[in-house]
Amino acid sequence: DIQMTQSPSSLSASxxxxxxxxxRTSQSISTYLNWYQQKPGKAPKLLIYAASSLQRGVPSxxxxxxxGTDFTLTISSLQPEDFATYYCQQSYNFLLFTFGPGTxxxxx
Amino acid sequence: xxQLQESGPGLVKPSETLSLTCSVSGGSISVYYWxxxxxxxxxxxxxxxxxxxxxxxxxxxxxxxxxxxxxxxxNNQFFLKMTSVTAADTAVxxxxxxxxxxxxxxxxxxxxxxxxx
Numbered sequence: 001d002i003q004m005t006q007s008p009s010s011l012s013a014s015x016x017x018x019x020x021x022x023x024r025t026s027q028s029i030s031t032y033l034n035w036y037q038q039k040p041g042k043a044p045k046l047l048i049y050a051a052s053s054l055q056r057g058v059p060s061x062x063x064x065x066x067x068g069t070d071f072t073l074t075i076s077s078l079q080p081e082d083f084a085t086y087y088c089q090q091s092y093n094f095l096l097f098t099f100g101p102g103t104x105x106x107x108x
Numbered sequence: 109x110x111q112l113q114e115s116g117p118g119l120v121k122p123s124e125t126l127s128l129t130c131s132v133s134g135g136s137i138s139v140y141y142w143x144x145x146x147x148x149x150x151x152x153x154x155x156x157x158x159x160x161x162x163x164x165x166x167x168x169x170x171x172x173x174x175x176x177x178x179x180x181x182x183n184n185q186f187f188l189k190m191t192s193v194t195a196a197d198t199a200v201x202x203x204x205x206x207x208x209x210x211x212x213x214x215x216x217x218x219x220x221x222x223x224x225x
Binding site: 032042049094096098 | 152153154155169204209210212213215216217
């Protein structure tokens with residue numbers, strides 16, 4: 001199995017802040033890495049796929065980078081609707097997709 | 109805009125079989141991969157498996173012995189059956205579309221399944 005870790009597990013931020021979340025995998029996955037946003041009571045929403053490609057309709061303040069085992073999701077200027085939990089997911093091993101444990105972004 | 113909707117019993121007794129349906133609207137179920145994913149506080153987001161409309165399936169090895177997925181293209185639905193459930197199977201179950209075998213771009217709203225006597 002490809003193990004996923006995220007850091008931090010939670011963070012407090014203010015509107016307008018630049019926020020960076022890191023995802024690390026237990027083995028190299030090239031750029032087979034996706035990012036999702038989940039709000040309470042809702043399904044996850046795809047934000048970034050293939051490590052750095054922005055899903056259609058997602059604001060450009062979201063960006064992703066990285067390859068191999070280390071990846072980053074950045075929100076350039078946090079907006080009120082961005083307070084949520086963020087998950088990474090590897091698609092390198094299509095026989096067992098795995099998700100990170102999540103990073104909760106809340107109000108400072 | 110494709111929409112997915114899960115349906116099925118919200119309460120299942122231990123040792124019984126969990127059965128869920130995902131109904132797809134706003135497009136054809138033909139082509140693409142169709143997935144089941146669950147979420148619990150204990151395990152987080154856990155991929156259960158997927159089915160292609162060709163009938164090919166991939167299951168999470170940890171659940172493989174208890175899971176069966178199927179698809180009904182004529183009614184735009186796909187299905188999950190999980191046998192011998194325990195309390196550890198209590199979770200919100202989501203169905204999700206996977207366009208190219210590598211990302212979940214459309215999700216159902218999720219349905220809570222509780223395993224309890």
